[in-house]
Amino acid sequence: MKRIVLCVLMLFLTVNSCLADELRLDLESKYQKKVMQVGFRILNANGIDKRMIFSYEPDKRVNAVSYSTTKNIVVFKGIVPYFDSDDELAAVLSHEIAHGLDFHAGFWRRIAMAFSSIKYEEKADKKAVDMMVNAGYNPVAMIVALNKILPEENWFERSGSHPVGSDRLAYIYEYIYAKYPAYLVDNEYRTNLYYQNFLLTSQKDRELIRKKYAQQYTPVSNVQSK
Numbered sequence: 484m485k486r487i488v489l490c491v492l493m494l495f496l497t498v499n500s501c502l503a504d505e506l507r508l509d510l511e512s513k514y515q516k517k518v519m520q521v522g523f524r525i526l527n528a529n530g531i532d533k534r535m536i537f538s539y540e541p542d543k544r545v546n547a548v549s550y551s552t553t554k555n556i557v558v559f560k561g562i563v564p565y566f567d568s569d570d571e572l573a574a575v576l577s578h579e580i581a582h583g584l585d586f587h588a589g590f591w592r593r594i595a596m597a598f599s600s601i602k603y604e605e606k607a608d609k610k611a612v613d614m615m616v617n618a619g620y621n622p623v624a625m626i627v628a629l630n631k632i633l634p635e636e637n638w639f640e641r642s643g644s645h646p647v648g649s650d651r652l653a654y655i656y657e658y659i660y661a662k663y664p665a666y667l668v669d670n671e672y673r674t675n676l677y678y679q680n681f682l683l684t685s686q687k688d689r690e691l692i693r694k695k696y697a698q699q700y701t702p703v704s705n706v707q708s709k
């Protein structure tokens with residue numbers, strides 16, 4: 484009798500772990516496909532004729548990276564649960580594609596990027612907003628996604644190569660406000676918790692940046708109200 488119980492238990496455990504493996508592979512291939520689809524949609528919509536490879540890696544890091552030498556763009560598993568829509572994934576991919584374009588510009592650009600990383604990060608964020616709009620994604624998703632992802636230690640202070648988080652979201656918002664105001668008029672993210680929280684915490688930062696941007700950008704009028 485004991486032996487039968489043991490056999491049934493073994494069978495149950497084996498079937499169970501096979502199913503879990505299958506489920507994991509299924510999810511991984513689903514994410515891999517999604518990352519490629521969104522990535523290639525951004526490349527095509529923006530007429531980018533440079534080759535870039537998109538991949539998904541089952542690694543816990545809450546991050547996505549663009550590799551300067553291989554031109555590979557990798558989205559790590561840890562970041563995936565933070566995305567509630569393709570627009571949010573598109574925000575992160577667009578930022579990495581913008582870096583990818585700089586990497587394609589050659590050796591001297593890479594040197595310049597190493598010396599003034601903050602400048603190139605800001606440039607990549609703004610370029611990412613343009614690319615999202617061109618590909619039909621809502622650029623407000625970049626504020627929502629970053630508000631969820633950026634760690635506390637990067638919120639008020641610089642850590643590594645990226646600008647201070649609170650500044651970063653404020654200038655992205657002001658860039659959208661100045662260049663694509665229609666996305667903020669009838670905003671589908673108005674009731675989004677993360678967006679509301681950003682509005683609440685960024686008033687001073689936004690005011691400062693708004694003055695700076697006032698003369699810099701002319702709004703694009705042909706964007707449909709969203």
Ligand SMILES: [Zn+2]
Pocket residue numbers: 578582604607645
């Ligand atoms: Zn970056």
